[in-house]
Amino acid sequence: MPDRDPSQLDLFTGAPSPTPPRGRRRGHEEPVGPAEQPEEVRALGEHLPPGLFLGTSSWTFPGWTGPGLVYDREATPARLSREGLAAYARHPVLRTVGVDRTFYAPIPASAFAEYAAQVPPGFRFLVKAHEACTLSRWPVHVRYGDLRGQPNERFLDAAYARDLVVAPFVEGLGEKAGPLVFQLPPQDPQDLGGAGPFVERLHAFLSALPRGPLYAVELRNESLLTEALAQALADVGACPVLAAWKNMPPVERQAVRLRALQAPALVVRWMLPPHLDYEEARKRYFPFDKLVEEDVRTRDAIARASAAALRSGRPVFVTLNNKAEGSAPLSAVLLARSVMSRTGKPASVDS
Template identity: 30%
Template sequence: MAGRIRVGIGGWVFEPWRGTFYPEGLRQKDELAYVGTHLTATEINATYYSTQKPATFAGWAKAVPDGFQFAVKASRFCTNRRVLAEGGESIAKFVNQGIAELGDRLGPILWQFMPTKRFDPDDFDAFLKLLPGSVGGLPLRHVLEVRHESFDDPAFLAMARDAGAAVVLADHDEYPALHGHDVGFSYARLMRTREEEPTGYDAQAITGWADMARDRAKAGDAYIFFISGAKVRNPAAAQATIAALA
């Protein structure tokens, strides 16, 4: 069944976006609502660094329109550890902090690993078994962002598939560009925007990302986020991609 394509950025609080993406004079408390009306998704970065209150998630959900979704970046205390299999308590704390308040605005959970984290099959398999399938009656979809070349391994890709987890396709100078198996949705993080390019990527590249999204959407929901790189250009890159899809 064909899925929905959502295109967004990382977060919504970034001072250089004021006057470039956000109109001059827009109140900071209205920035998320502005993202909601001009893009179709964003990643929540705050959850990577600290626990949030249920009311905070509820407020974020109210600020955006129907159809918009948040990808939620999992806590670093879950993923930045030597033994992933020992992260059960941190995973439970993260999942139960109130993310269910996002309701139908809840997109995938992004589990991001350090570039130095290598693939240890037994430990990673144990970690995947700790990821819950739902919270508060909401099904959870998990996506893995691994950044070490040791993960470019059929064993890892099969392990992720068997756990129902998507694998991030990264467009980055140093991270491997991994194409995970079909698990019913897909997730790309595009990190090579350039400041001298008004839309971050040139028109040919934007068209290419839009074509990729259409192709991936044949198998389910497709998420594309423009992250880091020339961060000031990421909203323009996302808007250009949405326009190319239209």
Template identity: 30%
Template sequence: MADASSSAVPFDKSKMKLAAAALVQHGVYIGTSSWRYTGWRGMLYSDDRYQARGRFSQAQFNRLCLTEYAEVFKTVCVDSVYYKFPTRSEIESLVVQVPQDFLFALKVTDEITIKTYPGLPRFGLRGGKPNENFLNADLFGSAFLSACEPFKAHIGVFIFEFSQFHLSDFARGRDFVDALDKFLAALPAGWRYAVEIRNRTFLHPEYFAVLARHGVAHVYNSWTDMPPVSTQLTLPGNRTSRDFFVARFLLVPGRRYEDAVKMFSPYDRVREINPDGRATGAQLIKQTVAEQGRTKAFIYVNNRFEGNALETIDAMVEGAGLG
């Protein structure tokens, strides 16, 4: 890692707006993981748009800031629908704030992807119990996809994020792959699907082969217990969809989520540069541009990767020679 103190470059909103618009013409959709961060005030967001009674209104900001975000970027990864099934009106409330060429990546609600409910307060008495709806394709269709159907033109990709499994969930990676195979076969056609796993031992040829058979993308994800994205890109068979791919730079490998929050809040600047992550993001951008529209790239950066996702994206675009 590199210290950011001597190499910080202020985020240029106007420059990024032009770069993001140009990249979309080459199939590159790059944006952030979520968008409601007050640490971005003065960088991406203008306080005068969120005033109530002469002062900054957090409520107005939370409700309306996607509009200003979408004036610069062409995509965002929506985390909120991971925690509960969305309603049609909730999806519509997002869509009405963005232009016609804006695409959302939606993390599918964890009711579909959790094998055993964690012992967290939000799960209440279900904590520690098996999830009967794990990989329930019918429930995905009725409780999630149905809310998105009217807004298909704005849906870039659905991400099935699987938290790290324990031996009590799957004794072998092969067991997960078999279950995943059946689930993917039952999904409605006509949408982009991607799978994100958090067990590095599951990154084997059988896993990639199942995704490829269904035209589903592996999500190259930088996370605590996963190898770097640069390493995932070297694994045999890792490119499982010819039409698109997804990459998410979330946490530096080896770092826990809680530690990143403490280190980087309030996410108003980069505090630690990750040269490998930046170079990998730039590489993915360059490769997609070189493919001349044959592939769509969905690349997302989280504040907890370096401290400020806006500046990290800026560095990736610059590294690709397109900033």
């Protein structure tokens, strides 16, 4: 599951827009800046391959304050949503970030452009498509109002995705666009029509989308990780997303089953340890300022797959959740070291 912080859920919380309006600062308040980093982390960042994009699920966590983390001063989530991205993008290792707010409602090209203006040229965004594209039936939750439990007419509707999701993503982010992820939450396979018909419908949907963007598909039902799905994704040039999540097979098994290393890019989302659910992990790891439980097996599996993809000339996008080990930025540094150890890191970069 995503790190559901206020800035990413502005549809329901009224969080501010990606960049602040003019004159927003009161008095002479200094902007949030990047935290100081140890020399070995700076050196690590300098030697990372250009095709390796590591980052976190979002950027607005006050706990990421202090040397070796992300921010140089304490700030509220609302303030970090306004001005934290520029500081985040100056971290030596963090070259991508997940944008989750787009899962809950589409955003215009202007909002994407505001994000893009805050980061350097080599930075890429991993963006989640609106859930209307990927829910066969609206969940039974109060926020869906009269739609609760009803079939979703926009499910795998290519015209809707083209106009409300793909077009603003491409126009607003330009060259800073990374994977556009269609995440299908866990749902009754029968609502999808069964595994076979679902794959056919997904193939038709992806085939009808505009060419150019890097599309990725994340499934949360293990029963849908079939050979037919792998073939369908390969046929349209889409990437499977390897989801490190409690109720999914280990990353290495997903990679083999879905032929992830043959896709145009390797896309991984490391969200939870195998033994905890979202709320358990949140309570145990908050405020996300240190590693609490290292998941060496998952890290090694992601590092091996990443190194293999880089050796074959494929870009790698990995986003990490605070709930994976306790602090996503610190997990990213350890993962970067692990990848480098498999790709021939310089002797000056110490683990």
